[in-house]
Amino acid sequence: MPLYKTRRGLFIHICVLILVFFSVSSFSMETSSGSSDNSMSSAAPSGPSVKNLMLSVANLSLTEGRTGTKNRQGFSPRNCLLAANGGSLQGIQETRINGLPQYQAGFAKSTLVPPPLFPGTIWGSNSMGDGWDFQGSRLQSGAKSFVPNLNYSPSGSVVDEGASIVGSNTGLSDYSVVKNQEKPNNVRNFICLLQGDRFVNYCLDKDGSRTLHGLLSLRDPEITCQICKKVLDLSSRGIPIFFELMLNQHGWQVFSELIDSLNHQQLKLITYVITKDLSIFIALTFHTHGSNLIKKVIRILRRSHLISFVTNNLCAAFLLIMTNRIGSYVVSECLNHLRAEDNKALYEAAITWCLDLAIDHEGSIALIRVINTIQGLQRYRLLNILSRNAVFLSQDPEGNYVIQKVISLNNPLFTQNVCHLLIGHYETISLQKGGSHIVEKCLDTEWKGWIIENFLSNTNTLLHVAKDAFGNYVIQKALKVTKKSGSPLYHKLLSRLKPHLSILQSGYGRNVFNLITGGQSVTKV
Structure with a gap:
């Protein structure tokens, strides 16, 4: 009776009966040349044969989904999708992207949905809550989540809890290396709430900077874009936010991670903003954290034409930067990591200012580092100027070290x-x-x-x-x-x-x- 639950079942049953009928008839014709006793004896085993034949037909229905078999409409089961009612959705075509099958239903605005690469349990999580915790996961190991609970409303958000975001015990500043992508929209909404000075204060706070550092490490393009836009804004004091971050003991870590997360266009924009104001650029090179970040930018841009933004500024304030202990190492970073053609302008500046540098304490030390790296005709020109002024430099408390070199x-x-x-x-x-x-x-x-x-x-x-x-x-x-x-x-x-x-x-x-x-x-x- 189960075969009669659908028309398809009825059709299959009728086919089985027809096949049985023709099989029995054929079998009788082949044995008709014998006696009637033989005919009666041959009919005896027909019961098991019919049973085996029915099982074979049933097995055909079980193998309907195998590659290479054809259904009665002539469509390969690989190119059709069985519906829940036992029918099929014809016309569904298979495409492959990067070697993975994706199915297109033929609808005008349908999207390709790739099959999951991993089962949901591969992350070691038995269940996912509303927050970011990996409950039951071995990765948890007692660590706190990035944002334990992001179900909030603007009127009563966790940002406003405790009247101040800095130093609040909301859990937003807890840092974790667990990278959960289940609540990206909530994270983006949270970043949107960090407006103006709130964002600055959050970056300058120890726990807040670690949180933003962790969010940037997710490498989510939209999160990175949101933070990048905020960094490029001005604070309520009219000071560029990136400037305040780069000079702070906690903020510079956020900016450092941001640099690692940027694409080429964003990095170009950051480089332009840092270098467009020469006075701000000089102030950054004089500060420990600021100079470290500029040196990092130099290493990232060492093969890019964008490095000219940095070297042009260094040349424009060459004497001032080279006579500063911290700033001079920014120039040395260029000399040690950039190509010869990128350093050419810096070497020309060193030749122009060599005598002024030689009689300055920090400048003479920096000039000796230049002598160690300069090559070719520019090296000859530099050493020629220094040797021709040996009488003057030999009697100077700082210049004598250059002549000794x-x-x-x-x-x-x-x-x-x-x-x-x-x-x-x-x-x-x-x-x-x-x-x-x-x-x-x-x-x-x-x-x-x-x-x-x-x-x-x-x-x-x-x-x-x-x-x-x-x-x-x-x-x-x-x-x-x-x-x-x-x-x-x-x-x-x-x-x-x-x-x-x-x-x-x-x-x-x-x-x-x-x-x-x-x-x-x-x-x-």
Whole structure:
């Protein structure tokens, strides 16, 4: 009786009876050549045959959904979708996108719905509540959710709870690495409620910044877009919000995560906003958090033409930035990570301002970092300017370090320039702390004869230098290098100094006295 519940069942039953009838008839005809007794005996096993045949027909209905079988309308079951009433929706076509089957029902405004890639239980959650908690999940492990309860209304929202969003115990500031996408609309609505100074205060709060950091880590394009728009607005004080974030110990972390979440167009907009006001850009480079974020932008844009926004600003305020300890490292970030063509303008600025940088404490340190990276013709031009001004820089408390760097490069051209230009000035610079180091370095070069001859030209000058707090190390160095090389200049120095050993026995001259008479010289500090 179950076959008669539908017309389809009735049709199948009739077909079965017809097949049984023809099968029995055929079987009888094949055995008709025998006796009637044989006919009666052959009819006996027909019962099991009919039963097997009916089972075979029933099995055909069970395999109707297999690939390659045809239904009675001629449609492959793979290209039809069985309806709940046992019928079929014809004309449904299969398409494949990225190798996954998607079914199009033929309706004008229908959308392709891909089959789920994973079962709903793959996330380890037995049930999903209204909030963001993974209840029953091993991922939970006692951690709090991003937003435990986002079912709120604007009139009584969690933002207003406790009269202030900063420091509130609403759970909105709790941070979690669990990335649940079940309530994206509620999250976006929550971000929309953070308007103006509320958004600023939330970013500058420790817990609030961690929450926004976590939401940005979801990499939801709409969430990122919403936060990006808010960051680019002005606060009630007329100050750009991004500026307040980049200078704050908590806000800069939100901005850092935002940079990682941006697409190319958004990153272009952020870069333009940061660099469009030179005074704001300079203030950012002077601040620890701000400079770290700009250096991060530099690393992200190192292969993009957008890097010119940053390098142009650095060139425009090159001297000011390079003479600041924190700001100078922003330029160094460019020199270490950008291509040679991108750094060309920065190197030109360094060549232009090299003398001003050399006589500044932070500037001289930054200039030495430039010397370490600059190459080609620009390197030649920079070292040529510095070596030609060796007399001036050698007597400067900061510039002498730059000249020492030039000599330590062991470039014969520039070292010779320095040694030659200092002739006539060796006595003066030997009496200075920094200058004495330069003279000692020059005594290690092949042009040391120029220096010693300069001292030998005047005995009083030689004794004056030998008795000086810094100069005595220069004379000691001259005696050591000439003795080691077997130079006749060694004996000339001895002949000038020995008649005055009594003068050298006291004060700083005692170091030279001990060296000549076999005593141990004092190591220079």
